Amino acid sequence: MKTKFSIALFMVFGLLIIGCKQQEEKIEVKEVEVDHLNDQFPDAQREVKLTMDSIAQSAREGDLDKLISFHAYGPKFTEFKNGEVRNGGEESEKFERGTFGAVTEVVKFDLNDMKIAVYGKVANVTLHTDFHLKFGENLAVVNEQMTLLFLKTKKGWRIVHEHHSTLNQE
Template sequence: MKTQFTLLILTFGLFLNSCKAQTDLINDEFPEVKQEVMETFGAIAQSIMDGDMDKLISFHAYGPKFTEFKNGEPRNDGEANEAHERNVFGSVTKVIKFEAQDLQVAVYGDVANLTFHSDFVLQFGEDIVTVNDQITLLFVKTKDGWKMVHEHHSPLKK
């Protein structure tokens, strides 16, 4: 009986200790996970610079929950996002500049929010376009790595 009581006390103690050690999703920084998300973002940028649209699209988790806001228009879905990205980034003839200013990554367990101000200069044939937007990319950790489930693009005031 004494052994069972001791085992019960030890088990209860371990349970209480594990409850105290729970992760603080709001305040913890998760540096290793941040690095994974940054590597994914770097691969996304590289796919754009390489003109590899299939690779770019592979970083999205298209499905019924995917959403995008851009150009002040109503929300659209994954089908519209894919068509837009293939059309726009597939038409780039040269990436002159592709920088992310004020980049921040906030990790909340298996969800990460990446925000930045774009400083992109892209060439489309003879036309040169500068893109200075506020961009939010919402990622979810999947069995295939970090995937975008939401994008938001809005012009950055000068």
């Protein structure tokens, strides 16, 4: 008798559960629109600025490996400089190591009129350089317009393109 009662009770509860209409909870998800052209992304701008500060500091200290680590050298890396044809990561790294490796003193390493524009995981940095670098007794003054294109990676913001051109001075 207890078994029949248990089965009947179980069936009644089952019918109640199945028969009850469960009210679906409607969750409205509002998609936040990101305006990559006009939004400023201040947190990412600060991250890129800190990266630029670290790049400058590694150049001042002559830490070539750290300087190189801010580049994402690979098959997509490109660089323009001195009006020459585009080169890739291998040529760029060789030039950086050869040039900065030969610097005997960094007299001045200013990054002027810097503008950081972030477009999600990509950032474009434009600036004017005022570098005074000694190579032995010889002083080289480098005044250029520079554009650095950064990509946000697992390792942080890394350079994927560089463009250097002479800055016309009055």
